[in-house]
Amino acid sequence: MENITFLGGGSFGTALSVMLGKKGSSITLWDRKTSVVEDINIKKENIKYLPNIIIPSNVLATTELDKAIENSKYIVLAVPSHAVRTLCRDIKEFITKDKVIISIAKGIDEESGDRLSQVIKSELNTESIVILSGPSHAEEVALDIPTTVVVSSENMDIAKEVQDLFMTNKFRVYTNEDLIGVEVGGAVKNIIALAAGISDGIGYGDNTKAALMTRGMSEIVKIGTKLGGKKETFYGLAGMGDLIVTCTSMHSRNRRAGILIGKGLTTEEACREVGMVVEGVKACKAFYKLSCKLEVNMPITEILYKVLFQDKDAKYGVYELMTRDKKNEI
Ligand SMILES: NC(=O)c1ccc[n+]([C@@H]2O[C@H](COP(=O)([O-])OP(=O)(O)OC[C@H]3O[C@@H](n4cnc5c(N)ncnc54)[C@H](O)[C@@H]3O)[C@@H](O)[C@H]2O)c1
Numbered sequence: 285m286e287n288i289t290f291l292g293g294g295s296f297g298t299a300l301s302v303m304l305g306k307k308g309s310s311i312t313l314w315d316r317k318t319s320v321v322e323d324i325n326i327k328k329e330n331i332k333y334l335p336n337i338i339i340p341s342n343v344l345a346t347t348e349l350d351k352a353i354e355n356s357k358y359i360v361l362a363v364p365s366h367a368v369r370t371l372c373r374d375i376k377e378f379i380t381k382d383k384v385i386i387s388i389a390k391g392i393d394e395e396s397g398d399r400l401s402q403v404i405k406s407e408l409n410t411e412s413i414v415i416l417s418g419p420s421h422a423e424e425v426a427l428d429i430p431t432t433v434v435v436s437s438e439n440m441d442i443a444k445e446v447q448d449l450f451m452t453n454k455f456r457v458y459t460n461e462d463l464i465g466v467e468v469g470g471a472v473k474n475i476i477a478l479a480a481g482i483s484d485g486i487g488y489g490d491n492t493k494a495a496l497m498t499r500g501m502s503e504i505v506k507i508g509t510k511l512g513g514k515k516e517t518f519y520g521l522a523g524m525g526d527l528i529v530t531c532t533s534m535h536s537r538n539r540r541a542g543i544l545i546g547k548g549l550t551t552e553e554a555c556r557e558v559g560m561v562v563e564g565v566k567a568c569k570a571f572y573k574l575s576c577k578l579e580v581n582m583p584i585t586e587i588l589y590k591v592l593f594q595d596k597d598a599k600y601g602v603y604e605l606m607t608r609d610k611k612n613e614i
């Protein structure tokens with residue numbers, strides 16, 4: 285069985301470590317926090333990020349980056365998107381040509397608008413990069429609840445290798461050669477999930493959420509195809525699949541943060557209360573900027589940007605969305 289290293293002992297890094305540990309791989313889990321590492325090694329539980337899940341004995345945690353990386357071919361970057369570039373810089377000296385880098389983060393680089401595979405490629409100077417995405421809440425993956433995801437890469441031979449590495453009878457992995465679509469779908473769905481959460485928090489109903497999800501899907505397709513992704517990908521696991529799970533699940537940090545904002549908390553207060561990464565906040569800023577630059581109309585993203593960063597009242601935001609000029613659906 286393979287040695288696999290996870291860099292980041294948050295919810296998803298831990299859940300996948302548990303899953304692959306149970307499959308029989310030797311897992312090294314690096315985290316910057318000593319408390320997380322001690323909990324995993326001593327209590328066999330990640331109390332902060334994934335409580336009540338027993339961590340198998342073949343998952344060992346460490347705070348030492350070089351030791352974490354040295355014996356594994358597969359290095360999974362399991363940090364939020366805003367930390368991917370700095371983590372790459374921290375590990376660059378330990379990344380030899382034989383390593384395969386797998387990223388599970390969903391977002392884009394806020395500063396440059398680059399996709400994360402582009403960030404990793406430029407920082408680590410490697411082509412062996414695989415992106416894993418799709419509807420996969422950590423809490424359910426850790427409980428072996430049937431889940432489907434998708435892996436993509438510029439090198440589909442490596443994507444197929446990673447498909448085999450992660451596949452179990454409860455975790456079904458598809459390949460998709462549309463790397464742009466897989467990355468953009470996973471990033472933009474977080475924006476729509478925040479908006480759907482806000483609608484729930486205000487107290488609006490299923491009609492409103494269905495509208496946000498459907499018109500949100502239209503925004504994903506518009507910006508995604510403009511960036512070079514395929515329409516079919518956005519109607520697949522990395523797009524619609526993840527949109528459904530994130531907009532409807534109470535596991536979703538984006539949806540939960542949205543609910544709190546809808547109830548009147550500020551963006552900062554809501555993110556603090558959720559206590560884990562809320563990717564949609566940074567994604568909203570990045571994609572609002574990108575939509576202006578590329579002249580792609582993304583009304584939900586635009587209104588959400590004003591709610592999150594310009595103190596626009598959320599209910600008034602919905603009113604503005606509803607009273608725009610009338611138009612044809614497609
Ligand atoms: N949680 C899920 O269900 C899930 C599922 C699929 C994908 N994802 C994606 O995975 C990524 C990580 O999410 P998560 O849920 O594991 O996040 P999390 O908030 O649970 O944990 C984040 C981890 O990254 C670490 N971290 C944060 N900034 C860091 C930095 N600068 N350097 C080093 N470590 C840093 C934290 O200490 C923590 O261990 C996100 O992009 C998310 O969208 C999450």
Ligand SMILES: O=P(O)(O)OC[C@H](O)CO
Pocket residue numbers: 390418419420421477526529530535536537538539561562563
């Ligand atoms: O908890 P969220 O909202 O970050 O969503 C996590 C995953 O992306 C679900 O697939």
